[in-house]
Each structure stands twice: as structure tokens, then as C-alpha cells.
Amino acid sequence: MQICRDLPSLRAATAALRAASRRLALVPTMGALHEGHVALVHAARGEADAVAASIFVNPLQFNASDDLARYPRDEEGDLAKLRAAGCDLVWMPPVEAMYPPGSATVIEVAGPSAGWEGDARPGHFRGVATVCCKLFLQTGAEVAAFGEKDWQQLQVVTRMAADLDIPIHILPVPTVREADGLALSSRNRFLTPEERATAPLLHRVMTEAAAAIAGGAAVPGTLAAGGARLVAAGFAPDYLALVEAETLRALDAPRADGPMRLVAAARLGTVRLLDNIPV
Structure with missing residues (x-):
């Protein structure tokens, strides 16, 4: 499993996959992985020859700094889970690689972003759409797997990719639950x-x-x-x-x-x- 922490190494890794005519699927995550994320990797594997996962705690989708600081992080455990799931490539950019100094572009998605989580977490879907668009373009993946648990997010990302003509298939994956019905999170x-x-x-x-x-x-x-x-x-x-x-x-x-x-x-x-x- 190859781990990339800067854009040049990511570009080289994805270029090698394309040179080998391998279809690439992406599983975007913020880390703190659980069996729901593993299910995304397996679903992505069914749609592509190689699977990449991203681990990036995206500051743009948090509207409270204490929530960002509190978000769980477990790099060693995350990499072990991805390796066991058969992931081929992991993209782990630092914040300055994703948002270099002077970055001034964000993506606003109307329609499905209105209401519900859009009201409860102002700016959240702006951050989600912006980082997902960047991840899609950085990796050049043909497929991206998203869990249905975050249903509104799934619809926002699907709408964004369609509206911007990004050549990627958004693959919905059913929610993974505990035996008592609680959705994994x-x-x-x-x-x-x-x-x-x-x-x-x-x-x-x-x-x-x-x-x-x-x-x-x-x-x-x-x-x-x-x-x-x-x-x-x-x-x-x-x-x-x-x-x-x-x-x-x-x-x-x-x-x-x-x-x-x-x-x-x-x-x-x-x-x-x-x-x-x-x-």
C-alpha cells in the first residue's frame, strides 16, 4: 500500500496506475475509520481495479474550532485497517498541501444543500463540496464511494460532480449498522x-x-x-x-x-x- 503526503508523489502514483490501464476508485475519509469505511473500500473494489483512500480532516467543513480539535485521529490504526481491506493507495495531505497560502476558491452547491445539515452547520457543505472537488481532480479517480449514512452529503456531492462535469461516478454504499441498529460513526x-x-x-x-x-x-x-x-x-x-x-x-x-x-x-x-x- 503506497502512502502519499504531497501532490507530486500522488500525481506519480496515479499516473502509474493510468499507464497500467487500471481504473481507480476513491474513498474520501477524515480518518477515525470503522467498519463502515471498510465497507466503502470493498464496494469501491467492486467497481475498479485499484482503490485509493484519502485521510484528511478538512477544516473547511467545521464551523466550530473546538469541534475540529475534538475530531478523533488515529493514523496508525487507520492505515492498518486500509491495508487489511486491500487499499492500494492512501492520500494523506497536510492542510497546506490541500489549501496553499492564498487559496481563495470555494464551491457552493445550492439545491440539496439547503436545510437540515445546511442549517444546523452553516458552511459545512461548502467545505465538503470544495474538498471533494479537489480530491476528485487530484486523484483523477473514475469512481468515488460515499456512505448513505450522510444522505444529504451524498446528494450534495453527486449534484456538484454532475454540475461541474467531473467525469466521476458517485457510488452510494448502504449504511453499516451495529447489531442493534445504530449507524456506525x-x-x-x-x-x-x-x-x-x-x-x-x-x-x-x-x-x-x-x-x-x-x-x-x-x-x-x-x-x-x-x-x-x-x-x-x-x-x-x-x-x-x-x-x-x-x-x-x-x-x-x-x-x-x-x-x-x-x-x-x-x-x-x-x-x-x-x-x-x-x-
């Missing part, structure tokens, strides 16, 4: 034992609400009841909403003209949990 490690026991309720409430809505239950009442259950259990919900899957526009009633997604974000103690499921 690097931040789950910050849950206390008591909070960890409570956390799976988010997915249970969402699953029951999705089934009720699919069965014809009124959307506003179903979501209000689900939110009340979360509050009673100690969650502080930011949102629990039914949205159009691609546009993220809120729906007040189920419609048959396209797929829908139930999206949620709720704080439990100091940890903010995200989840989504199809309806």
Missing part, C-alpha cells in the same frame, strides 16, 4: 455507556415512523410522535423529517412520484447522531 466512541444503550432508539423510532407513513399514516402527526419519543428518552432532536430523496425538499404527505427519505439528527449528551432510511 466515528463520533459514537464519545457516547457514555448509558448513552450508547439509548442511542439505538433513534433508528427504531425512524423505522416505525417510516412503516407507519408507508402504510398511510399522516406524516405530521407521525413525525411529531416520533420526536416526542426521542425527547422523552433524553435526545435533543434537530429534525425528524420526510424529504424527497434527491432534492431533500420536505414533504408534508407521501407522494408516489419519486423515492422519499426519512432524515434525522439528534443530540444525545455531547454526541450528535445522524441517520436516514428510505420510505
Whole structure:
């Protein structure tokens, strides 16, 4: 597994892959890897001859400096997981390589970035779109794998790549969960034992609400009841909403003209949990 920490070495490594006519897939990450990231590597392997992963804690997508400082980092453990998963190349740029002094360009994606995480974390999707665009162009990958857990992010990146005519296929990979339904996340490690026991309720409430809505239950009442259950259990919900899957526009009633997604974000103690499921 080759590790690149500067652009010249990355360019040389990807040029060698292209010279060997090898199709390259990219798995963008911020490190603190878990089995969900490993699943992305395996999915990417199914679409390409070689797999690259990036590890870069992107300062542009954090709106609070203490959140950036608190983000978990484990370079040695991350590299071991990627090596065991069969990753061929790891791109680990320092901040000054990704954003050299004088950098003045960012990417704003309208449409699916509006609302939900866009409201809760101002500037977050600007940072996501900017770093992903740079990663796509730096690696020249033909495929990029993203987990469905961050559903809004997936739609923002897909829209950005399409709008800018970047020749890359965005590969969605289903959310990986614990046995009790909790979506895997690097931040789950910050849950206390008591909070960890409570956390799976988010997915249970969402699953029951999705089934009720699919069965014809009124959307506003179903979501209000689900939110009340979360509050009673100690969650502080930011949102629990039914949205159009691609546009993220809120729906007040189920419609048959396209797929829908139930999206949620709720704080439990100091940890903010995200989840989504199809309806």
C-alpha cells in the first residue's frame, strides 16, 4: 500500500496506475475509520481495479474550532485497517498541501444543500463540496464511494460532480449498522455507556415512523410522535423529517412520484447522531 503526503508523489502514483490501464476508485475519509469505511473500500473494489483512500480532516467543513480539535485521529490504526481491506493507495495531505497560502476558491452547491445539515452547520457543505472537488481532480479517480449514512452529503456531492462535469461516478454504499441498529460513526466512541444503550432508539423510532407513513399514516402527526419519543428518552432532536430523496425538499404527505427519505439528527449528551432510511 503506497502512502502519499504531497501532490507530486500522488500525481506519480496515479499516473502509474493510468499507464497500467487500471481504473481507480476513491474513498474520501477524515480518518477515525470503522467498519463502515471498510465497507466503502470493498464496494469501491467492486467497481475498479485499484482503490485509493484519502485521510484528511478538512477544516473547511467545521464551523466550530473546538469541534475540529475534538475530531478523533488515529493514523496508525487507520492505515492498518486500509491495508487489511486491500487499499492500494492512501492520500494523506497536510492542510497546506490541500489549501496553499492564498487559496481563495470555494464551491457552493445550492439545491440539496439547503436545510437540515445546511442549517444546523452553516458552511459545512461548502467545505465538503470544495474538498471533494479537489480530491476528485487530484486523484483523477473514475469512481468515488460515499456512505448513505450522510444522505444529504451524498446528494450534495453527486449534484456538484454532475454540475461541474467531473467525469466521476458517485457510488452510494448502504449504511453499516451495529447489531442493534445504530449507524456506525466515528463520533459514537464519545457516547457514555448509558448513552450508547439509548442511542439505538433513534433508528427504531425512524423505522416505525417510516412503516407507519408507508402504510398511510399522516406524516405530521407521525413525525411529531416520533420526536416526542426521542425527547422523552433524553435526545435533543434537530429534525425528524420526510424529504424527497434527491432534492431533500420536505414533504408534508407521501407522494408516489419519486423515492422519499426519512432524515434525522439528534443530540444525545455531547454526541450528535445522524441517520436516514428510505420510505
